[in-house]
Amino acid sequence: MVHALVLTHRHLLHLIRIPGLALWSTAQPILFLLLFDFMFSGVISRDTGDYIDFLVPGVVVQFLALTVFTTAVGVHADLCAGIVDRFRSLPIARSAVLSGRILSDAIRCAVNIVVLLAAGALLGFRFSTGVVPIVGAFLLAIAFGVALAWAGAWIGLTARSPEAVQSVGSIWVVPLTFLSSVFVPTRTVPGWLQTVVKVNPLTDVADALRALTLGGPTTGPVLASLAWTTGVLVTFSALAVRRYRRLE
């Protein structure tokens, strides 16, 4: 456990040390927040009430989705640089390297969400529920981020090249983010596409975060989000740990 924390510390130092890493992961969602708010609020507000309220939970989900990519890139880079080999030659638990990474991702998610909320507040975002659902939303977001980070770890360990890892970002993460209720309400999407949007876990999580922070029916989306989070977490942590153990 101490080993995992030592490695968490390493990744957190990276956030400070690598120019652009912290900036990229913080500024990018804020940029999206600004772009979408300025560009689309006029069109979309007719359907959503105040678009900024709708948008902030969405951009949080978009940020969480990108965690897959961030974690995959980091894990793959350590693998390529021989750093994973060094750790594997040390007498530490096989789980420490991955859990250290994931813990740092959780912390990174938490910090970024707070920053995003602050930026959102400047643009007019306001909570309209109580402390308990808001804390619940925060925890749900981080849990979902952790589950996605495990998926990223598995991808990073399995990918054959840095280019393959990059393609995960452009081929999966970005389209999946748009094919969801992250930026627009599901009902405004054409009927046939709604089917896709509805099975997308990002839709469930975005809807759950909105229900918990803005009000509305919570049970459905929250249960669906928890189910997805648990499913992704269990599946990919098992796959990633198995993959790590079988590294050669």
Add this chain to the structure above:
Amino acid sequence: MSIAIQAQALTRSFGDTRALDGIDLEVPSGTVLGLLGPNGSGKTTAVRILATLLPPSSGRASVGGFDVVRQAPQVRTVIGLTGQYAAVDGNLTGVENLELIGRLLDLSRSQARHRAVELIERLDFADAGRRLSKTYSGGMRRRLDLAASLVGRPRVLFLDEPTTGLDPRSRIGMWAIIRELVADGTAVLLTTQYLEEADQLADEIAVLDLGRVIAAGTSDELKRRIGGQVLEVRTVDPVDLDAVAAELAALTGDAPSIDRATRLVKVPAQDTVLVAAVVRRLDEVGIVIADLALRRPSLDDVFLQLIGRRAAMNEPATSAA
């Protein structure tokens, strides 16, 4: 002297490729075994198996008395590994890199710090220890990588091409550090493509080719295997070549070879007393020579002859297939 590394009939296949085809190795504590071989000969595979990063397909090996498969966690407590590329975190300082390893080896925060600073000083980093390691030169990164593998005071050290790509000065610095470690009783398994490096550092050398040990012994033994020394005499006047050859034949009992283009007469020479005898004899008969040298075969000669012989033997088979 205890045996630090022992391997018996170790094999490893990757799909249809047999990277290691049954090797036996033995490295006593306080000695260096040099693994020499061309690219793809199985050197790195051997190191990775012994360092518990890769399971063998068959055979067995022990490091520090622990079985590399069944007791891998114990093996990891006694080894240090420096791979082919410097596995240091460029976004941490030199000291931080070493502290990280120290903490992972269960040193307390202050112990880890202390050990890191100690190694940074010992390996001559001076103030660079506080700089991010991505600002280091290639040689410094390698040294830091070596330092990282020394944090736990390993009894067995694996160095996989530790000086590949380093300038001569950095290489000599690296050698000095390795010698010190060996003097302290560390067993070292060193893979290298530099024959001089093996010559300088290794007590024993195993030449690897196609996953097999094709020759083993001390550097001198290997050199002797390809036939002791060669006496070379260069004449001033080409006319004297045959006379010199006749004198050398009389003195050594061997038939000298004559290279008229370079005015060189060569003959195998078993002992050094011969040189004096040749000089005296040529002086007596009044032949003036330009140059006389007793040349020992270099490890390069050994290597090229061993690997070259295999390549020549395999060629017909390869082209038939």
